[in-house]
Amino acid sequence: MNSSTRFALTLVVALLSAGVAFAQADPGAPPPPQVRSANGIDYVNGGAGEEARDAIARMQPGFGLKLVFSNASGEYLVADHVAVKGRAGEVFDVDGAGPMLLVKLPPGDFTVIASYEGKTEQRAVKVGAGTRTLNWRFGGARH
Numbered sequence: 001m002n003s004s005t006r007f008a009l010t011l012v013v014a015l016l017s018a019g020v021a022f023a024q025a026d027p028g029a030p031p032p033p034q035v036r037s038a039n040g041i042d043y044v045n046g047g048a049g050e051e052a053r054d055a056i057a058r059m060q061p062g063f064g065l066k067l068v069f070s071n072a073s074g075e076y077l078v079a080d081h082v083a084v085k086g087r088a089g090e091v092f093d094v095d096g097a098g099p100m101l102l103v104k105l106p107p108g109d110f111t112v113i114a115s116y117e118g119k120t121e122q123r124a125v126k127v128g129a130g131t132r133t134l135n136w137r138f139g140g141a142r143h
Contacts, residue, residue, distance in 0.1 A: 032051070033056050033059065039093065041084075041092040041104060042104040044059050048078075052100075065084075065110070065132050066101070066131050066134070067097070067101040067103070071137065072138070078098045079096075081114065082112065082114045083112070083114075109126050110124070114138075
């Protein structure tokens with residue numbers, strides 16, 4: 001193989017590699033979910049796309065509560081506000097929660113209050129050693 005052919009082959013491989021790397025990084029995609037804190041409680045909020053939901057699933061261990069918000073027909077939605085109350089009062093609150101919300105709560109009994117489009121609902125939840133998942137359907141059946 002002469003030097004011109006070798007150079008052309010190297011250039012083709014480099015361009016293909018760059019194309020693959022570019023195709024994997026979607027500049028329009030939202031950033032991956034990050035651990036944040038509110039009132040000293042760590043949480044992860046997001047899940048609008050499949051990649052974000054997968055990232056949240058990988059982050060789930062160590063979080064006592066997972067909330068998944070949807071409407072009565074099962075379509076994901078973002079709750080306007082979510083608050084968590086314990087025996088001593090409110091321990092956590094955040095605006096624009098969902099469609100998935102992980103909250104790092106210790107084991108115990110809590111009341112979760114969520115609002116969406118002017119409607120407020122609440123659920124009692126018992127958090128244990130693992131992650132307790134609460135599928136919250138606004139205007140629908142409780143799960």
